Amino acid sequence: MALRMFAALLAMAAVSAPALAGDVVHPATNEMGYTVHPDHARPGKTRAQVESELEQARQSPSWASIRVGVTPTPFASQLTREQVEADLLRAQQHPSWSTRRVGGAVTMN
Structure with missing residues (x-):
């Protein structure tokens, strides 16, 4: 059983090692716990691409709610x-309603 666990951990480490090599920050056994390698950075988007995506997002009907952190309901x-x-x-008739409820009374008009 211990051999299977060790083999599984070894396989997971072998699979995740290449993913860590592509990052700018690498784990290390130093005081900080990591090393920084700026030469490993991948090219990102250009300013024009980011501005284009932002303008596209602003045209979306859900922009107002997304920008304040509210996720719009995707369906009716x-x-x-x-x-x-x-x-x-x-739900209001359930015995635990009063202990779970937060805020004022819920009424239906």
């Missing part, structure tokens, strides 16, 4: 208002 709900209200009522 298939439930009716009555189904959602019934689900809320069922």
Whole structure:
């Protein structure tokens, strides 16, 4: 069993080693715990490419919510208002509702 575990760890290390070699920062056994190799950096995007992508993103309808950290809902709900209200009522009747709820009372108008 120990031999299988050792072989699995060795295989995982062999697979991940080339991925680490392509980075600018490499793990090391020094005081900092890493070494920096700027010559290993890959070429990135040009300023024009980044500006183009930004302008494209700004044209998206979800830009306003994404830029403040809100993930837009990718689909419309298939439930009716009555189904959602019934689900809320069922949740409110659960014994742990008052301990899990945060904020003011939830009411349906």
